[in-house]
Amino acid sequence: MPTPSRVEAPRRRSTGEPLPDRHLLYTAAVQHVALDLEHLEEIYGGGRRRRPTLLREDFCGTAALACGWAASAPDRHACAVDLHGPTLAWARRRRLPALGEAAARVTLFQADARVVTRPRVDVVTALNFSYWVFKTRRALCAYFTAARRSLNPGGMLLLDAFGGNDAAQALVEASRVAASRGPAGERIPPFTFEWEQVSFNPVDHALRCHIHFRLRDGRRIPRAFSYDWRMWTLPELRETLAEAGFDDAAVYVQDWDDAAGQALASYSRRDRFENQSGWLAYVVGRVAR
Template sequence: MSQKRHKHKSGTAASSADRHALYEIAVQSVETEIDFVDETFTNIRARQAGFLREDFCGTANSSCEWTRRRPSNHALGLDLSQEVLDWGIANNIKKLNKKQQQRIQLLKQNVLHYQGKPADIIIAMNFSYQLLKTRDELRGYFSRAHDGLTEDGILFIDAYGGHDSWREIKEKTKHKGFTYYWDQKKFDPITANMICHIHFKFKDGSKMKKAFTYDWRMWTLPELQEILDEAGFSKVTVYWEGTDEDSGEWDGIYSTAEHGEDEPAWIVYLTAEK
């Protein structure tokens, strides 16, 4: 993730906006995400998880949501950017009460090297693992995650695809006070490498261009399943989102699936059981 500083004309909405706060609004839905993670783990293991590790945690929004859920929940967030971790501490962790703050920890650590207390759940969301561009690198991360789980632990990741995901396109979504742009700027079909940007535009016309930049490899679902299997996981499951019968729109309900539909764009979850 790019950590560039951005200069904007003073007095504009862009000059006073916080890119991390905008990201959490436009991109994340941690309540829904943690609902899925919590309920799925319980359904698979017939027990509630207690310790969650969030890899590539960024602002640790998901870790905070996990910590709020139950007094028995603990969370650990790992990320390489001290700037982002500091933002998460100041803007997310400090909003927790004192007891909750005692049950969450953020560390500036490389997820490829971290060794610590085994977690019931490890999550790597928002496609963050796609910065690992070779099978060896990705298998190395998945193997490390496998080793970092309890004996019945589960790794959760998300993935996206569909024929629009391979195109150089820009999509926009309007939010209160700003418009979010997802810009798939460059895609190489030979290497599957892609460059993506997030931009924000405000009601006064000011813009925050390249608020975030991603240099990724687009991993396919067959590749992810194969590499997770190679990393030692005993079972890998894909969860496909259903559609509303009336509107035909995605309904936010994810169910196990062995086959999917040829949609322009989709997002799925994968679980990898130790």
């Protein structure tokens, strides 16, 4: 989740330029592919003889992680699965050409992640909380079962989750995002990313959220992305992974620097931790070797 920061005042009015592409802004604001790949490799097990080569990115959106995976080594292949044709078309048009020869190692599938089980892979990812779209235990278990059936011996399903005292309430957090470049070198201007939790229902854990973008010239892209989720708890996720046949279900929590009072980039496996205003975790289901 974004780090809260002061909401920035608009500097100047619109120049008549077209608004930046919302997928580019999303990637710059919330996706950290290099870090995710680093964590994935550490969690998979750096000391193992066999390194993972086959990855499936479920709920892939524009397939940023799948593309990063294929680009990371010539023996790495990725599948990327999403229900939404136009978003996959964006990935095909904007991301794959910039990958060069690695593009041949990325396959995009338009499908419900609950029905895909082949080809078998070493790692399945479902990041940025996208599996929270499943609102019942039955639907969640169907997804986890499909993911388990997709894995080679020793494989893992990597999920992320957030929680803490602030997670279950209405709020808006704003963070500045510096100028950057898109997959084909496109200029992404600096902007402010707003994460809005509209409502949380303690009865069914329904969480409704929006992402808004605000440009430095004062223009906004309100509700660029909206989410209608169930906020799953860590014990529910571990129990459902076990129900779906995973041999191990572990939680890796983002480390915290007490002295500096800030989150670190690393994650550690934990069986307990003190609740905080906000925390981020990976939840990992493993299949035995």
